Amino acid sequence: MKIIVDKKGLLKFIDSIRKKYRLIAPVQKDEGLFFDAVSNTSKIVFDYINPKNTAKEFFFPIKDPILRYDSDSIEEVKKSKENIAIFGIRPCDARALSVMDKVFNWDTKDGLYDNRRKNALLIGFGCNKAGDHCFCTSFGYGPHESKDVDVMVYQLGKDEFMVLGVSKRGVGCVVSGKKASPVHESRRKELEKGIVFKKKMDVDKVYKKLDTVFDSDYWTGASFHCIGCGTCTFLCPSCHCFCMSDERNIRYRIWDSCQFACFTKHTSGHNPRPTQRERYRQRVYHKFSYYKKNFGEHLCVGCGRCTLHCPMKVDIFSIANGTLDINEK
């Protein structure tokens, strides 16, 4: 069911969600726009491309306690009973979660992640414009995609929003309102069509090409400016690498990055990926080749954050797309 509400009505709907969920939404902070817990819905920002952080940290936190130990026992950390709802998640970030579900359930289930995932409510917010670095449409979905969320919201006019329940849980929580008409739906389609993307890549071609250019010198130049800071991986909605660390009787799982020099270093001192060339190449292959080989989908969703926030302006789009121009045997 699709309903039409004004902004007041939308905020009322979002507020009603708070009864059952801890609400996360885009809010302005000193350092920029972030997804964060919201207690006052008037603080929610509606005009943005994407928050700096991604939705993944609410399912796969930066530092997540796994277990407590002492000198003779191990105790599982109790799973949080609190369910979260994220308002304002873009189709790219929502897709990233669906994509990550696959690795976190690869034969063995990851309870820490799954538990939060299965109880959450995602309220997507369609985009009406694309950022300079967005390339979601390259992956066969787009800025109005609703299949990865529970409820989808589109902004049709300054004070007009269309709300639609997608999943069973989503349908269940959409309050009644004015029913949307075909006019509204065609208005939405128009808006979607009007979005201009500066970037589009043939990811299938790139995927095939990557099978042949692993040893190319291309990677030396492509990674030349990368300083291995890991920003790209931490701001990526689908990067899932982690390490573990014992600190004062708690074992944590902590985000790690394939861009760090010691990530793969063997204890013997040997490092399979000794320079940024191999490390950046790994990131590109993981996103555009390996993940698809293992799980049938690309691990990049084209949100553009890694390029936007890289201190060295390393652009994964141009680098992946640029492989198509490599002419060596």
Added chain:
Amino acid sequence: MKNREDYIPIPAKVVALRDETLDVLTLQIKPDEKVTFRPGQFFLLSVFNAGESAFAFSNDSGDIECSVKCCGLNTQAIHRLAIGDFVGVRGPYGNSFLDFIKGKKDIYLVAGGIGTAPIRSLLQHILANRNKFGKVTLLMGARTPADLPYMDELMALRKNKKAKVDVILTVDTQPEEGWKENVGFVPVILDKIKPKTKNSLVFVCGPPIMIKFCADTLSKKGFKGDQIISTLENRMQCGIGKCGRCNIGPVYVCKCGPVFTYDDIKKMPKDM
């Protein structure tokens, strides 16, 4: 094995310790729940407050045994353990050498340094099922005689006529005195013992450089890539394909390995 989620180890106690060499310690560990495993598989050993590290099972059944070379933070903590100390184990993970043995085969076991640990597990399995295997030859090497692990066991094995295992030992350079075994790198001695290709399998575990030269030697002798079986020991954290650390191309060593044929290894991208 109970399907353990969330990376929670099974509580366990150290029940025996034995120094193999100056820097290799063998531990016997008793978990609170029974863990059954097969040769070639690995597990994660937790020393709390230090961390978790991957080790090959170095025995075939019963309590867990592993042999640990002291080289970093966790392995130092492991070397400081005493009998009765509390640890955690997670596993077994990975595939087994046994997945690669079809029918009655002649077996060559080739081990260098700490790579002997998983080979010992396979050797114990063979001894427990001796009639299912043909000729068995063990070639083990290390830098010096003092670096050879499991010496008492191997000497006993040599004397045990019923075991019918040919035990060949070598060290890299001629020791000062008292050494009556071979001198020379493992691949050189492997060449000398003239392994027969027919109906045989070679299991090679050790430093990557040793594996490479052994595989070259064997290939020259006509061994096919699927007759040479080895393990890869990439740095690991989760052991279950999630932390993204151990891959070589699309292959996650923790999930698809750690045991691979040389054919598999040759096909992998040069990211090792």
